[in-house]
Amino acid sequence: MFSAVALVLLTGCWNRRELNELAIAAALGIDKSESGLKLSVQVINPGEIADRKGAGKQPPVVTFEAEGRTFMEALHRLTTEMPRRIYLAHLRMVIIGEEMARSGIGKALDALSRYYEVRTDYYVVVARGQTAAHILETLTSLEKIPANSMNTSLDISEKAWAATGKTTLNDLISGIHNIGRSAVMSGITLDGNPADGPEMNRFQSTKPPVILRYSGIGAMKGDKLAGWLSETESKGFRFAKGNLTNTGLVVPCPAGGYADVELVRMNSKVKGKVAGGSPAGSVTIRVEGMLTEVSCDIDVMKRKTISRLEREIEDEIEExxxxxxxxxxxxxxxxxxxxxxxxxxxxxxxxxxLKRNWPQAFRKMKVDVNVDMKIRRIGTVNEPAAKKTEE
Amino acid sequence: MEQAAISVRQFAILVFLYTVGTTILIIPSGLAAEAKQDAWIASLLGLAFNVAVVFLYRLIARSFRNMTFAQYYDNVYGKWIGKLMTLAFVFFSFVGSTTVLFYLGNFINTQVMPETPIQAINILFAAIVVMGLRLGLETLARTGEILFPWIVLLFLILIGCLLPQIDAEKLQPVLEADPASLIKGAVSLTGTSALPYLALFMLYPVQVSDPKKADRAMLEGTVAGGLFVVLITFLSIAVLGADVSERQMFPSYSLAKRINVGNFFARVEILIAAIWFITVYFKTVFYFYGCVTGIAHLFRLRDYRPLVLPLGMLVVVYSLVVYPDVVYAAEFDRTVWIPYIVVVGLAIPAVTWIVGIIRKRLQTPDVNGQP
Structure with a gap:
């Protein structure tokens, strides 16, 4: 009788995880190593996150590293150097070292999609020209937890800067299997000396000596990183894929100087067809924007000037x-x-x-790009500040 | 045996729950593997098959308006062969209840509590199955009626939260899959949802208050449950994409994981999983009901209740014997289950029905002739 009652009451706790026994991993880094891979984890230091007296003496996160032949082996080996069990459900970022990315990431990603504890709402990025470990060790300001900082920064810059893009594990895995649409990953790099990254003292300065910065979009081929798109190419790529908002575009004015247009709405359509046995593609982009800066001498109140700017932007995007x-x-x-x-x-x-030799057919494929741009508003003033008066 | 325990409405709900249980958990993945982005079309086709099966079952059920399926066997084949057929039926419902129980335990074990022994989960779940059956059909039917609105509510939440994430491009090209794979997918859907209705023959139509309206209720339950499955499959493809759905063990659970309204209403998948728990419960209960009432009939017991507890223990044990592990379960479902359910759920009832008609014809001149 007692055991029957105990059975019913205790099953719920069989798989219990007490909060104070867990180390909440905010980010994971995967680098290549001789034995297989090196896993680095950015773990939240709970005492430093809570707003209370005494906080701020230690860094908000701690990183640990371990090597293993497989992802899980490395994860389990981490327990030899930390007092708590790693909990992966709150993962915000996975960072893959460039070397690892170039040699293939399929094997390392399997565990992340198979293990029950991991969710799929984090982003995957490549540490461009860096090891993932260095990126994880770098502290950030404004946002205490670097993983959160990287996560939101990617969210925002994807929309406002256009030359980055977020990738989830599912995007990545479908890209690996789909030769008709390869996956991409944003690159993250650090400016400054990596050795300064982990130092708490640097926050004594208003200008941190090391910062994390997203830079370019990396194209995958299968599960290997094939190379990086430049800033312009990255923007072109994201324009073709659509869903940008608040991105700014700079256009040269006819008489020198620049004007700046902010995107308000856009949509794009990628189409493909087969004509006479050979494939052809087209990208149609429609953009609406508003003028946000005119640092040259033009008369923005004339329809003709505006249409010239519109043509200029269309050419820019098309290019x-x-x-x-x-x-x-x-x-x-x-x-x-x-x-x-x-x-x-x-x-x-x-x-x-076609798909049998798609990589070859794709190389010879002709692609048309059509851009239609409309400037709907010109902002809160009508005359440019730089306009010369004629008297 | 108790008579007319459940109302027509309750019966419709039970059929609905029975259709959805386990089907929605495991079918979308298999459909996506067969028909890729056309999986939802395959599920529509499966719904059509389900309706066809229901029409056939209605036809058959007309021959035994006031008896259970087991009594009908006796009637058609005589005492000895009839008992043998009932034994086969009991075996089928027993296997059915054990597999369904395994699926529930396996789901919890894979997604929620991997370190809890599956035995503990199965024992707990089987305990409420046993409890429900000891309380009787009427209680179960009312429970279904009470829980039904909750399932609808959770389902609406799931759909409402995922609507913005639908990506029409993931559904294209439409109708690429060849007919053979569509039919294969549809058959697997029917094999897990409509053909197991056979177990319901122990209560339909005899236990339903108005047998005539029960026919209609069965159709309603089937169509509603089928649409539920079609919608879930559609969402899996349109939100997750065919390749991701195919890779997932439980795509509908991954769907629920995708719910995220303003970073606030998120991580609610385990609430949505209540849909699976409730529907799987009813599926287990009615498989098991077929099993215990079948045995009660074999041994001429007036009440099936004394059998529930000991057989419930057997079900727990055998839930880990039929499927020792997940891979075995997947292989079994692919290779053995479909032919088995087609024979047991389609061929045997149809043959029985035809034999019954022939015997009736032969007997009509002899008014008193009872075999």
């Missing part, structure tokens, strides 16, 4: 998209924009033959 396409065709040989998938959607029969 960027073309640059991204060219780069992915010639150099990276990886269909990141997803023309293969577009053809698959439009003409499944032709795709069945």
């Amino acid at each position: 960027a998209v073309h640059a991204a396409v060219r780069r992915s065709q010639d150099d990276l040989r990886s269909d990141v924009i997803g023309f293969g998938e577009a053809i698959h959607r439009a003409n499944p029969k032709a795709w069945r033959n």
Whole structure:
């Protein structure tokens, strides 16, 4: 009788995890090592996060590292150097060292999708020209937990800067299996001497000597990093993929100087077709924006000036998209924009033959880019501040 | 045996719960593996198959309006062969209840509590199954009626929160899958949802208050449950994509994980999982009901209740014997279950029905002739 009652009451606690026995991992870093991979974990230091007296003496996060032949081996080995069990459900970022990314990430990612504790709402980025461990060791200001800082920074810059993009584990894994649309990952790098990153003292200065910065989009080919898109190419890529808001665009004025336009709305359509046995693609982009800066002498109240600016921006975007396409065709040989998938959607029969040697067919494919830009508002003033008076 | 224990409405709800239970947990993944982005079309086709099965079952059930399926066997085949057939039926419902119980334990073990022994989960779950059956059909039917609105509510939350995440491109190209894989997917859906209705023959139509309306209720329950599954499959494809759905053990649970409204209403998947727990409960209960009433019939017991507890213990033990591990379960479902359920759920009832008609024809001149 007693055991029956105990059975019912205790099963719920079988799998219990007491909060004070857990080390909440905010970010994971995966680097290549001789034995297999090196895992670094950024663990939240709970005493420092809570707002109370005495906080601020220790850094808000601590990093630990361990090597292993597999991801899980490294994760389990970490217990030899920390007093708590790592809890992965609150993971915000996974950072992959560039060396690791170039040699293939499929094997390392399997554990992340298989292990029951891990959710899929974190972002995966590549430590560009760096080891993931260095990135994880770097402290950030404004946001105490670096992983949170990286996470939100990516969220915001994806929309406002356009040359970055967030990638989740599912995006990555479907990209690995799908030759018609390769995956991409943003790159993260650090400015300054990596050795200064972990130092708490640097926050005594208003200008931290080391900062983390997103830089460019890395194109994958299968599960390997094929190369990096430049800033323009990255923007072109993101324009082709759509869903940008608040991105700024700089356009040269006819008589020197620049004007700045902020994107308000946009949508883009990637299409593919097969004409006469050879594939062709097209990207159609519609953009609406508003003028945010005029640092040259133009009369913005004239429709003609505005349409000239519009043409200028259209050319700019078109050029960027073309640059991204060219780069992915010639150099990276990886269909990141997803023309293969577009053809698959439009003409499944032709795709069945085409996909066998898609990498070759993709390289020779012709891509049309059409951009339609409208400037709807010109801001709160009508005359540019730099306008010369004629008297 | 008790008569007319459940109302028509309650019966419709029970059929709905029975259709959804386990199907929604395991089917979307298999459908995506077969038909890729057309999985939802395959599930629609499966719904059509389900309706066809229900029409057939209605036809068959007309021959035994006031008896259970086991009594019908006796009637058609005579005492000895009839008992043998009932034994086969008991075996089927027993296997059914053990597999369903395994699925529940396995789901909790995989996604929620991996270190808790599956035995502990299965014992707890089987305990409420046993409790429900000892309380009787009427209690179970009312429980279903009470829980039904909650399932609908949770389902609406799930759909409402995922609508913004639907990506139409993931559904294209439409109708790429060849008919063979669509049909294969549809059959697997019917095999897990409509063909197991066979177990319900122990209470339908005899235990339903108005047998005529029960036919309609069965159809309603099937269509509603089928649409539920179609919608979940559609969401899996449109939100997760075919390749991700295919890779997941439980795509519908991954769907629930995707819920995130303003970073505030998130991580609620375990609440949504209540849908699976409730529906799987009813599926286990009615498989098990078929099993215990079948045995009661074999041994001419007036009440099935004394059998519930000992057989419940057996079900717990055998839930780990039918499927010793997940991979075995997946292989069994792919290779053995479909042919088995087609024979047991489709061929045997159909043959029985035809034999019954022939015997009736032969007997009509002889008014008093009872075999």
